[in-house]
Amino acid sequence: MMGQEFAAETVYVVDDDALIRIALTRLLEAEAYRVECYADAESFLKFHSAGAPGCVILDVEMPGMNGCDVHQALLEGDMKRQVIFLTGHGTIPLSVSAIKSGAVxxxxxxxxxxxLLDTVQVALERDRLSRKDTKFRSSFQMRLEKLxxxxxxxxxxxxxxKMNKQIAADLGVTLKTIKVHRGRAMHKMQANSVADLVRDWTLFSAG
Structure with a gap:
């Protein structure tokens, strides 16, 4: 069952088959997931809440834009929506291509x-981690810009x-000046220690 802290998460179901939409909605709502359904790709892209946490269960073969087109549109829009493809006409090359493109x-x-429920759990956990990473990067970037x-x-x-004396010599300033700059910089970066600073810098640079 979903925890209370994830009440805002939404599982989007995009499938042109009404019976599939109904069946998936019943299954997911029985597990306390919030569900939104769309009968076509265009409606999903136009009306779903792009910034809301969650994932999408996406049919591959649909009139108009197909599932692969939707996934590509999400990627090109720089939206990290976690995608689960669901199809009645799957092929190995298509599935490999989807996974390589980042599908769950x-x-x-x-x-x-x-x-399906296990896969939804994986997708939502990926979404949480992705949003946490995005929030961290945004916060770290804002702190950097204050320096x-x-x-x-x-x-x-x-x-x-390097020790303060060595830094002072390298930069050609007094030891007192280095201590002042170091203290202010650590405060702005919200780092309690050099180890904290190095860890956050490494995480930020890894992206």
């Missing part, structure tokens, strides 16, 4: 309830493991 899974109709050029220089030396 490529399921074939009729899909077992347990398999002066000198403070940034000092922090780079600090992360190399």
């Amino acid at each position: 899974d490529f399921l074939t109709k009729p899909v077992a309830a347990d398999q 002066t050029t000198r403070e940034c220089q000092v922090l780079l030396h600090v992360m190399e493991g």
